[in-house]
Each structure stands twice: as structure tokens, then as C-alpha cells.
Amino acid sequence: MSSWVAEMESILPGGVETHAPVALEGAKLEATLRPESREALAASLRVSREHGKGLLIVGGSTELSFANAPCTACVRLDTVGIRTEREIDLEEGVALLPAGETVRSVQAELAGSSFELPFDAAGPEATIGGVVASARQGFRYGPPRDHVLGMLVALPSGELVRFGGRVVKNVTGYDLNKLFTGSFGSLGVIVSVWVRLQPVPERVAFVAAPADGHEPAALLQGARGASVRAAVVASSILHFEVAGDEAAVEHDVARLRTLGGEVSSDDAFGGLEEARHGGPFRVRVTGRPTRWAEVSQILAAGGGVVIAEPARGIVRGTFALDDQDERSIADAWNCAREASRCAGGPFAIEAASVSARYGREVYGAVGATAPLQRAIKSRYDPAGILNPGRFVGNA
Numbered sequence: 001m002s003s004w005v006a007e008m009e010s011i012l013p014g015g016v017e018t019h020a021p022v023a024l025e026g027a028k029l030e031a032t033l034r035p036e037s038r039e040a041l042a043a044s045l046r047v048s049r050e051h052g053k054g055l056l057i058v059g060g061s062t063e064l065s066f067a068n069a070p071c072t073a074c075v076r077l078d079t080v081g082i083r084t085e086r087e088i089d090l091e092e093g094v095a096l097l098p099a100g101e102t103v104r105s106v107q108a109e110l111a112g113s114s115f116e117l118p119f120d121a122a123g124p125e126a127t128i129g130g131v132v133a134s135a136r137q138g139f140r141y142g143p144p145r146d147h148v149l150g151m152l153v154a155l156p157s158g159e160l161v162r163f164g165g166r167v168v169k170n171v172t173g174y175d176l177n178k179l180f181t182g183s184f185g186s187l188g189v190i191v192s193v194w195v196r197l198q199p200v201p202e203r204v205a206f207v208a209a210p211a212d213g214h215e216p217a218a219l220l221q222g223a224r225g226a227s228v229r230a231a232v233v234a235s236s237i238l239h240f241e242v243a244g245d246e247a248a249v250e251h252d253v254a255r256l257r258t259l260g261g262e263v264s265s266d267d268a269f270g271g272l273e274e275a276r277h278g279g280p281f282r283v284r285v286t287g288r289p290t291r292w293a294e295v296s297q298i299l300a301a302g303g304g305v306v307i308a309e310p311a312r313g314i315v316r317g318t319f320a321l322d323d324q325d326e327r328s329i330a331d332a333w334n335c336a337r338e339a340s341r342c343a344g345g346p347f348a349i350e351a352a353s354v355s356a357r358y359g360r361e362v363y364g365a366v367g368a369t370a371p372l373q374r375a376i377k378s379r380y381d382p383a384g385i386l387n388p389g390r391f392v393g394n395a
């Protein structure tokens with residue numbers, strides 16, 4: 001460590017902490033780096049590569065367990081202190097945000113303006129970089145990759161590369177925004193992100209309808225309303241958020257009333273998001289929307305507490321199992337596999353203990369793309385220092 005520490009301290013004065021091994025995500029971390037500038041971040045990646053030091057990249061640490069295990073890094077790299085260019089342009093409806101900034105602080109700053117940040121209310125400390133790196137999709141705004149216009153990324157080579165920018169359709173050739181969004185820190189460290197903000201809807205209404213007593217197809221129809229921004233089934237209640245202009249909202253609320261829906265002043269979605277992030281063992285099945293009810297039944301029969309998004313074909317099951325007991329983990333895993341067969345789509349393990357993830361591919365079946373995934377990883381991170389062991393195929 002010594003020569004690496006010495007070189008690091010010259011790059012990050014006061015930003016290098018060596019310590020007794022700390023266990024995190026299966027890794028034994030012996031030092032923590034806290035870069036404050038993009039140049040220092042890029043240099044610390046280059047030096048870590050030269051010394052073969054694997055790095056565990058940490059943002060707000062609210063979703064580190066959605067990854068393959070064990071991680072084989074020996075150093076923790078914190079992103080929250082990285083200060084870089086920042087801009088919120090309420091005329092153009094775009095924002096340039098440091099990756100280390102929390103989603104909630106940006107939402108607070110935009111409160112009362114005519115725009116909102118199209119990232120759902122992620123975990124308390126969740127960062128912009130963490131949401132984009134994990135392509136975290138909440139109930140309302142759809143996948144972050146639909147809102148990311150540009151990025152600045154630091155590569156293990158020490159390069160800072162910028163792609164996209166403040167305007168829409170500003171990429172020539174491959175859309176690298178889409179490659180790095182959802183790459184879970186396996187290709188580069190996100191420094192800052194250009195985001196297209198969403199206009200605040202004229203009206204938002206919350207409707208709750210009993211899920212029992214209705215045909216799944218009728219509920220799916222309800223969830224597909226033009227101004228239905230979120231539709232979630234939990235504990236036999238279908239919660240809707242209807243957002244848009246007055247007439248459109250009124251039209252959809254009237255339709256949902258035919259399903260026994262009642263307008264409520266209560267925004268249930270905050271609580272549902274928390275519940276959706278429960279554990280200790282959580283699976284996500286993504287498939288045909290028409291199969292959401294059958295998939296929900298399979299996961300519930302296997303002991304999962306189910307939260308379903310019919311219109312998106314996404315169904316989650318949270319299993320309150322002893323995550324050291326291999327038998328119950330295997331049962332939950334087989335239940336998820338059966339549910340994904342029914343859904344006609346993949347399943348992923350969004351949360352599980354490190355030991356429960358050993359020898360399992362949490363991101364779901366990779367199939368024939370594995371060699372291509374490995375090729376892209378080795379192009380950007382030939383020494384394999386970024387989040388080693390955590391990405392697809394334990395890359």
C-alpha cells in the first residue's frame with residue numbers, strides 16, 4: 001500500500017484515509033479516497049490502475065447491495081465530496097448536476113419552481129451519480145436514461161470524457177449516455193450529469209381502488225390511462241397518481257372511479273417507495289404487463305410481499321427469509337425463476353446478503369451478450385479496478 005498511499009496523498013492532500021480492513025460488499029477495504037475535484041478523481045483512478053488497486057465506488061450507499069458478490073476491491077472511493085460545474089437553467093428546463101449531490105437536495109431547490117427533477121424520491125442519501133449509475137427507476141418518471149442528456153465521466157486511464165450536453169440529440173455516433181447509465185460504476189466514475197427537467201404538471205390527483213373483485217385486465221387498462229403517471233398494486237390496493245392538465249386528469253379520474261377508485265389527498269407513493277426497497281431478499285421480475293397478476297400470485301405463494309406495477313410489467317417480491325439459510329434462499333430464487341418464466345422476461349435480485357449472492361448472477365440471465373459485455377468492460381477498464389466482481393458475470 002505504501003507507495004500507492006504516498007502517490008495518492010500527493011494527488012489528494014487530506015483525502016486519503018488508510019484504516020484497518022472494513023468489510024463491505026464482500027470486500028476488505030483498507031483505505032478510503034475522498035476526491036474533491038474531477039481532476040483529482042481522474043488522477044486517483046489512473047494511479048489506482050497503475051498499482052492494481054480495486055475500487056468500490058460509493059455514492060449515498062443506499063443501494064450497494066444490488067450487485068454481484070463478492071466485490072474484490074481493497075479501496076473505497078467516495079463520490080459525495082466531488083465538487084464540479086453545476087447549473088440549473090429554468091428557462092431551458094435543464095440542469096447540470098454533480099454526481100455526488102443528493103437527489104433530495106436538488107428536489108428541495110426546485111420546489112416551487114415550474115420544473116421538477118425526473119428522478120423518483122430515492123433513498124435519503126441517494127446521489128445523482130448513484131441513481132444514474134444504477135439506472136434506478138422509481139414509480140413516476142420512467143428510466144433515468146430517458147432524462148440524461150449528457151455526462152462527464154472519469155476513466156481508469158485518468159481521462160475525463162464528456163459526451164452529450166445541455167441540448168437534446170447532441171450525440172454523434174453511439175449514445176454513450178445510454179451505455180454509462182446503468183453501468184453500475186463498472187466502466188467509469190460519473191462526475192456530473194446533464195438532466196432534462198420535467199415541467200411540473202398543472203394538476204396531480206391520487207386515486208386508490210380495491211384490487212380485489214376486478215379482472216387483472218381491467219386494472220391494467222386503468223393503469224394505462226394517458227395521464228396516469230404511476231400505478232402500483234400493494235396489499236390489494238391499486239394506487240394511482242394522475243398528473244397532467246386539468247381536463248386530462250379529470251377524464252382519467254372519472255375512468256378510475258368506475259373501478260371503485262376514490263380520490264385521496266394522501267400521496268401513498270413515498271411510503272410505497274420505501275416498502276419497495278425492503279429486504280432482506282428482494283427480487284424484481286420484468287415481463288409482459290398482461291401477466292402481472294399471475295406473476296404476483298407466484299411470488300406471493302412463495303412467501304414474497306408483492307408490489308406490482310401492472311402497466312410496466314414490473315413485479316417485486318420481498319422475502320423475509322433468514323438470509324444465511326441456503327435452503328430458504330434457494331426456494332426464493334426458484335420462486336423468482338418460475339415467476340420470470342410466467343412473465344416471459346428476466347428477474348433480478350435487487351437486495352440480498354453478500355453470502356446469498358455468492359455464485360448467483362443478480363442481474364438475471366445474460367445469455368449470448370456475455371462476451372460483448374466483457375469486451376466493453378475490458379475496453380474501458382482493462383485492469384478491472386472499477387467495482388471488481390460486482391457487474392454482470394462478476395466482471
Ligand SMILES: Cc1cc2nc3c(=O)[nH]c(=O)nc-3n(C[C@H](O)[C@H](O)[C@H](O)COP(=O)(O)OP(=O)(O)OC[C@H]3O[C@@H](n4cnc5c(N)ncnc54)[C@H](O)[C@@H]3O)c2cc1C
Pocket residue numbers: 056057058059060061062063064065067079099100120121122123124125126127128129130131132133134136137138139184185186188189190191273274277387
Ligand atoms: C429506503 C430506500 C428508499 C429508496 N427509494 C427509492 C426510490 O424511491 N426510487 C429509487 O429509484 N430508488 C430508491 N432507492 C434506491 C436508491 O436510493 C437508489 O438506487 C439510488 O440510486 C442509489 O444511489 P446512491 O447514491 O445511494 O448509490 P450507491 O448505493 O452508493 O451506489 C449504487 C451503485 O452505483 C454505483 N455508483 C454510485 N455513484 C457512482 C458514480 N458517481 N459513478 C459511477 N458509479 C456510481 C455504485 O458503485 C453502486 O454500484 C431507495 C433506497 C432506499 C434504501
